[in-house]
Amino acid sequence: MKKLYFLNAITGKPLKIYLVFVTVLFVLFIMYFTYFKPKPVLSKPARQIFDDYKHPVHRESPFEGAKIVHIDLKGAPLRVSYYKTLFPLLSKLGASGVLMEYEDMFPYNSRLLKNISALNAYTYEDIKYINDLAHQNRLEVIPLLQTFGHLEFLLKLEEFRDLREVPDYPQVICPTHEKTMDLLMEMIDQVVDSHPRSKTIHIGADEVYYLGFCDRCANIMTKFNLSKNMLFLEHVNGITRRVHKKYPDLKILMWDDEFRSFSLKELKNGDLRYIQPVVWKYSKDVYEELGPSLWDMYSDVFPNVWVASAFKGATGIVLLQQSSGWKYFNYK
Numbered sequence: 001m002k003k004l005y006f007l008n009a010i011t012g013k014p015l016k017i018y019l020v021f022v023t024v025l026f027v028l029f030i031m032y033f034t035y036f037k038p039k040p041v042l043s044k045p046a047r048q049i050f051d052d053y054k055h056p057v058h059r060e061s062p063f064e065g066a067k068i069v070h071i072d073l074k075g076a077p078l079r080v081s082y083y084k085t086l087f088p089l090l091s092k093l094g095a096s097g098v099l100m101e102y103e104d105m106f107p108y109n110s111r112l113l114k115n116i117s118a119l120n121a122y123t124y125e126d127i128k129y130i131n132d133l134a135h136q137n138r139l140e141v142i143p144l145l146q147t148f149g150h151l152e153f154l155l156k157l158e159e160f161r162d163l164r165e166v167p168d169y170p171q172v173i174c175p176t177h178e179k180t181m182d183l184l185m186e187m188i189d190q191v192v193d194s195h196p197r198s199k200t201i202h203i204g205a206d207e208v209y210y211l212g213f214c215d216r217c218a219n220i221m222t223k224f225n226l227s228k229n230m231l232f233l234e235h236v237n238g239i240t241r242r243v244h245k246k247y248p249d250l251k252i253l254m255w256d257d258e259f260r261s262f263s264l265k266e267l268k269n270g271d272l273r274y275i276q277p278v279v280w281k282y283s284k285d286v287y288e289e290l291g292p293s294l295w296d297m298y299s300d301v302f303p304n305v306w307v308a309s310a311f312k313g314a315t316g317i318v319l320l321q322q323s324s325g326w327k328y329f330n331y332k
């Protein structure tokens with residue numbers, strides 16, 4: 001009661017009126033944030049697609065797009081024998097394909113590439129077996145080969161050290177080094193040749209942390225007045241033009257994250273006609289967390305856009321235990 005008397009003394013008005021006034025203000029405050037606060041305008045078709053995706057039980061018609069499971073073989077690759085268990089299960093669960101990120105588990109075999117493969121890499125017979133097994137289970141195999149960042153499995157080797165964008169880190173390949181394009185195309189050729197049924201290839205290109213760092217790239221950027229985004233596009237388009245010319249029927253996918261800093265104008269001028277971006281985010285709502293403007297921009301530029309969330313892993317590099325709730329909603 002002491003407190004109420006104190007308030008009464010401050011306002012100089014009857015306590016009852018003061019309390020009513022405060023209560024009305026509080027209710028208005030709550031109502032504003034609940035009902036009246038302007039909400040961002042969402043792109044309706046994209047929002048509807050995502051709602052449909054998020055609530056499959058309420059769909060009027062089944063989802064008819066491709067459903068691809070990413071199998072990342074870095075670090076702890078699957079034994080070949082396990083695919084016989086895995087592929088029928090994925091097929092039964094509704095998957096239409098697998099994205100195979102081989103890294104050093106692919107049996108590169110030319111003079112230039114022979115040291116890339118790990119000692120326990122799959123053999124060509126293994127790759128054929130995996131492809132045949134996928135086919136039997138109605139799964140398309142999409143090989144993923146990184147062509148810009150995340151080339152640690154290649155750049156860690158002494159013989160490719162010169163191709164690093166930054167000498168201390170084997171993460172990014174220098175896009176302007178004279179040997180880069182030939183090396184990447186040789187890798188792509190070997191991967192494509194060993195996947196005769198595949199209609200799609202994924203060229204990675206996510207998390208290119210070091211762009212325009214080396215002297216050669218910096219000089220070229222100055223000489224031709226290129227921004228980092230333009231340098232990125234030069235390399236990606238160099239790859240996709242070559243792939244399309246040699247394999248005109250192949251669809252080309254790539255991760256989208258480097259495009260997120262682009263303006264609409266930059267993307268539209270980027271000549272990205274051969275690329276279908278795969279928008280990825282390790283979160284339960286890929287639409288909301290990336291924001292409506294990104295989806296609007298992509299839908300303006302790309303006729304086809306893919307979406308990728310994560311079922312397991314990738315929540316933190318030092319995580320000892322997964323958050324099961326997070327992953328449940330992620331998977332849902």
Ligand SMILES: [Zn+2]
Binds near residue numbers: 165174212216
């Ligand atoms: Zn460089």
